[in-house]
Amino acid sequence: MPNRRTVFFISDRTGITAEMLGNSLLSQFEEVDFQRVTIPFVDTTENIDAVIEQVNETAAREGRRPIVFSSIVDEAMSERVRRGTNALTLDLFQAFVAPLESELALRSSHAAGRSHGIANSHEYFARMDAINFSQTHDDGAATRDLAKAQVILVGVSRCGKTPTSLYLALQFGIRAANFPLTPDDFADRVLPGSLLPHKERLFGLTINPDRLHKIREERRPGSKYAALENCRYEVRECEHLLEREGIPMLDTTAKSIEEIATTISYRAKLRRHVY
Amino acid sequence: MPNRRTVFFISDRTGITAEMLGNSLLSQFEEVDFQRVTIPFVDTTENIDAVIEQVNETAAREGRRPIVFSSIVDEAMSERVRRGTNALTLDLFQAFVAPLESELALRSSHAAGRSHGIANSHEYFARMDAINFSQTHDDGAATRDLAKAQVILVGVSRCGKTPTSLYLALQFGIRAANFPLTPDDFADRVLPGSLLPHKERLFGLTINPDRLHKIREERRPGSKYAALENCRYEVRECEHLLEREGIPMLDTTAKSIEEIATTISYRAKLRRHVY
Numbered sequence: 001m002p003n004r005r006t007v008f009f010i011s012d013r014t015g016i017t018a019e020m021l022g023n024s025l026l027s028q029f030e031e032v033d034f035q036r037v038t039i040p041f042v043d044t045t046e047n048i049d050a051v052i053e054q055v056n057e058t059a060a061r062e063g064r065r066p067i068v069f070s071s072i073v074d075e076a077m078s079e080r081v082r083r084g085t086n087a088l089t090l091d092l093f094q095a096f097v098a099p100l101e102s103e104l105a106l107r108s109s110h111a112a113g114r115s116h117g118i119a120n121s122h123e124y125f126a127r128m129d130a131i132n133f134s135q136t137h138d139d140g141a142a143t144r145d146l147a148k149a150q151v152i153l154v155g156v157s158r159c160g161k162t163p164t165s166l167y168l169a170l171q172f173g174i175r176a177a178n179f180p181l182t183p184d185d186f187a188d189r190v191l192p193g194s195l196l197p198h199k200e201r202l203f204g205l206t207i208n209p210d211r212l213h214k215i216r217e218e219r220r221p222g223s224k225y226a227a228l229e230n231c232r233y234e235v236r237e238c239e240h241l242l243e244r245e246g247i248p249m250l251d252t253t254a255k256s257i258e259e260i261a262t263t264i265s266y267r268a269k270l271r272r273h274v275y
Numbered sequence: 276m277p278n279r280r281t282v283f284f285i286s287d288r289t290g291i292t293a294e295m296l297g298n299s300l301l302s303q304f305e306e307v308d309f310q311r312v313t314i315p316f317v318d319t320t321e322n323i324d325a326v327i328e329q330v331n332e333t334a335a336r337e338g339r340r341p342i343v344f345s346s347i348v349d350e351a352m353s354e355r356v357r358r359g360t361n362a363l364t365l366d367l368f369q370a371f372v373a374p375l376e377s378e379l380a381l382r383s384s385h386a387a388g389r390s391h392g393i394a395n396s397h398e399y400f401a402r403m404d405a406i407n408f409s410q411t412h413d414d415g416a417a418t419r420d421l422a423k424a425q426v427i428l429v430g431v432s433r434c435g436k437t438p439t440s441l442y443l444a445l446q447f448g449i450r451a452a453n454f455p456l457t458p459d460d461f462a463d464r465v466l467p468g469s470l471l472p473h474k475e476r477l478f479g480l481t482i483n484p485d486r487l488h489k490i491r492e493e494r495r496p497g498s499k500y501a502a503l504e505n506c507r508y509e510v511r512e513c514e515h516l517l518e519r520e521g522i523p524m525l526d527t528t529a530k531s532i533e534e535i536a537t538t539i540s541y542r543a544k545l546r547r548h549v550y
Contacts, residue, residue: 005379014537016446017295021346024292025371028348028383040537067378071296073303088378090371096300103342103363104280108303125493127532131438138410163406166441170532171291218400257402257445262289262315 004033006058006066010051010081012043012073018092022069034067048077052084059086073110123173126273130169130176137177138162143194146177150270152198153178154191154242155205156234157225158215160252160260164205167261173273174265186237191245203264204242204249209235211253279308281333281341285326285356287318287348293367297344309342323352327359334361348385398448401548405444405451412452413437418469421452425545427473428453429466429517430480431509432500433490435527435535439480442536448548449540461512466520478539479517479524484510486528 007026009018015038026034042051059065068089072078075094082089097108136142137149139162146152151168153161153176161178168176185192195202209232216226224230242249248267252260265272282301284293290313301309317326334340343364347353350369357364372383411417412424414437421427426443428436428451436453443451460467470477484506491501499505517524523542527535540547 014533016533016537017292017299020292021296021367021371024346025368025375028372028385029375029379029381030384031381032379038541040541065378067375071299088374090374092296092367092371093300095370096296096365096367097303099363099365100300100304100342103340104304104307106304106306109305110303124531128438128490131441135413135437162410163403163445166406167445170438170442170445215403256399258289258291262291266313266315 003031004035004062005064006035006037006062008051008055008058008066008068008087009036009038010042010068010070010072011038011040012071012077013040015040015071018069018071021092022090025069042072043074043077045077045080048080049084052081055085055087075110123274127170127173130173130273131166133175134165134169134177138165140179140192142177146194146198148175149177149198149201150175151264151268152176152195152202153205153264154181154195154202154247156181156207156212156238158212158219159205159207160257161205163257164252164260164264167257168265168270171258171261171274172265172270174270181238181241183234183237186234186241189241189244191241199245199247201268202245202247203268204238204247205252205260206235206239206242206249207251208253278306279310279337280339281310281312281337283326283330283333283341283343283362284311284313285317285343285345285347286313286315287346287352288315290315290346293344293346296367297365300344317347318349318352320352320355323355324359327356330360330362350385398549402445402448405448405548406441408450409440409444409452413440415454415467417452421469421473423450424452424473424476425450426539426543427451427470427477428480428539429456429470429477429522431456431482431487431513433487433494434480434482435532436480438532439527439535439539442532443540443545446533446536446549447540447545449545456513456516458509458512461509461516464516464519466516474520474522476543477520477522478543479513479522480527480535481510481514481517481524482526483528 009015009022011018019038039051042048055066066087068085068087070081070089070091071093073093078091078094101108153165155161157180165176165178168174179195212231213228220226250263284290284297286293294313314326317323330341341362343360343362345356345364345366346368348368353366353369376383428440430436432455440451440453443449454470487506488503495501525538
């Protein structure tokens, strides 16, 4: 395996930021088969030294040095990793602290970050509230309290409403409900009555019928529900209904959940409750 | 407002990575009141120039230059932002491309990243499967298919099981079920029968009783369920039950969802399906 390389994501907290930025960088090098190892909560000298040993053993065993994405807030700890490892160490955090200190004319506190932390009680409750709300208002399960939704996602079954609602709640603290549009609605050629008072907060999701067919086949193989012909009918009617009603619409076919959620929150100018 | 500063997160994709790393850096400067603006999907010259104008107008209006966290994959586009803006521009992506290219002896593809993308169909379905699973197996709603769970979170009502399960599914593609432990179980002094075949995949969550009381009061004010005395009883009995059964346990009180999910996936050595 000439083009194999081990990658470590090391953090004094969860390592999720290091993974996200690191993976985004690694996706630029498709020729390489990266083996990923995440080591979170590296926040003592003993932990750091154990990680250094693991990285160096990997380097020796594989005959090529690993890549280390490090996001450690403590400067001395971070330096210890950089100096101690036989690796390409990319320090995602330290690289930007100095220019920020200089720009703001302040010293950074060098305390482990607290974004998304429970330390901020207001954000914590806002986020829990959003998650509860999105769970309770999934798939049209509750129409009470729809007035409290910041956005109500509508579309045919399996077009991406549920994961998008959950992501909006978890990542951004946005109260997102979702409501299915069904063949009954298409026959009536009108929106479900419970949605009408909230029309200005509806956001439509649509999807390529072939893709929908594939997704529904995973769930109910061979059913009428999953049949390509039915998927084509539902998507066409749903799009017509949304267009007639002037509801904004997004095609989810080639998009990740992150992209769908970001597009909706940006276009609908939704206020986030979590940073 | 002397210590106020506008911060832009600019990305050719969702900007979520830029926000996460940026906010982690900003949390080091608590004295400053940061005003945040995220501009996703900046991927044409026209978009870039509109952003540059917006940043420069902000600089002129506020009399101090904004901070720009940029994660744009295209080198020329990124350079255009850096040169065109009157701002401190921190380029979260470009900063690490050159050392990676040199280390790997490869040119990066400079194509917009696709991590979490739908382009990877296997990851897409694994993630959707995990989200469906966690939704269906929330709060003990389904005991069928528990054998397919990678982890089953157990604990008293409102200790953090639901958001953690959802986060494990959304961020890591891990199939996480959750199951409440109730006063009935504590009276019987045994685990619910449906959990027994899966004991080795149980993971316990616990919480400080005062915190639990506060959380439950938000939900059902003045109820016996929320009473501090009852919270103390449930937490104590739950912890004893988990200890007797030898089930690993994590205190969620002072932790964010990210920290809880990371700790569980790391300790239980869960295989991730999403990168």
